[in-house]
Amino acid sequence: MERIFWVKCPDCSGRFYADYGLRFTDVELICPFCQQSFKVADAKEIDDRWF
Numbered sequence: 001m002e003r004i005f006w007v008k009c010p011d012c013s014g015r016f017y018a019d020y021g022l023r024f025t026d027v028e029l030i031c032p033f034c035q036q037s038f039k040v041a042d043a044k045e046i047d048d049r050w051f
């Protein structure tokens with residue numbers, strides 16, 4: 001199984017997951033709820049757990 005991590009959008013607090021390959025990069029994620037783009041480091045919450 002591919003590893004993913006969860007992030008919380010700083011704008012709308014929507015929670016979604018992204019490929020773990022992006023976890024420590026400067027790539028901007030795009031929130032699927034409000035289309036806001038933000039860097040992983042700017043996420044309101046980051047959840048790294050395995051499941």
Ligand SMILES: [Zn+2]
Nearest residue numbers: 009012031034
């Ligand atoms: Zn959002």
